[in-house]
Amino acid sequence: MSSTADRADARHRRQLTVAVRDALRELNIQLSLLNRRFGSRVELRDIDWTCLDLIDRHGPMTPTALARQAGLHPATLTGILDRLQKGGWIVRERDPESSDRRAVTLHAVRERNTELFQLFAGMNSRMDALCEHYSAAELEVIADFLRRTGAAGQESAEELTDANTS
Incomplete structure (x- = not known):
């Protein structure tokens, strides 16, 4: 039975x-x-927005670190960084400590974040309202699930990258 x-x-x-x-x-x-x-x-392409968000969340960083996190070839990244800099979203600062005069660090222009927050205000309000319906313990489980889902996605993307380089 x-x-x-x-x-x-x-x-x-x-x-x-x-x-x-x-x-x-x-x-x-x-x-x-x-x-x-x-x-x-x-006026940001999907990949531009992804790179800007990575710099905003995890920066300042080098272009090499960004390319690795975004899963992009460094040559592809150059055009993205050019567009982001031209749009006033990032600055490239020379690293005075580096012996390589080409070495730069990428910084998000934080003053532009207000623009981003305004565009996402509707989604943020809806998420706040949604989360009000869950207890603190439930929110901890949801946050844990989403972090683990993100990690699974990252691992899967890395597997696909590794398969292409083999």
């Missing part, structure tokens, strides 16, 4: 896992649409 219950529990768990994966796929689609529409408002 317990084997029937075990099979039912296993089937239900598989269904829930599929539902989570489907929800993540839908979330990916909706966030991609949001980012594309956001990017068109501030």
Whole structure:
């Protein structure tokens, strides 16, 4: 009798896992649409926005570090950085300590963040309202799940990169 219950529990768990994966796929689609529409408002391509967000969140950093985090070839990154600098989103500062005169550090122009925050105000308000419906313990579980999902995505992207270089 317990084997029937075990099979039912296993089937239900598989269904829930599929539902989570489907929800993540839908979330990916909706966030991609949001980012594309956001990017068109501030004249940033998707990859430009990704690089700006990485610099903003984890910078200042070198172009090499950014290329690694964004999974981009350094030559591809040059055009992206040129567009970001021309748009006033980043500055490239020479590293006075480096023996390589070409060495630079990338800095986000923090004064421009107000513009970004205004565009994301609707999403941020909706997220705040959504989170109000969860307890602190539930929010900890959700945050943990999302961090682990991000790590799984990063590992999967690295696998695909490694497969291309093999």
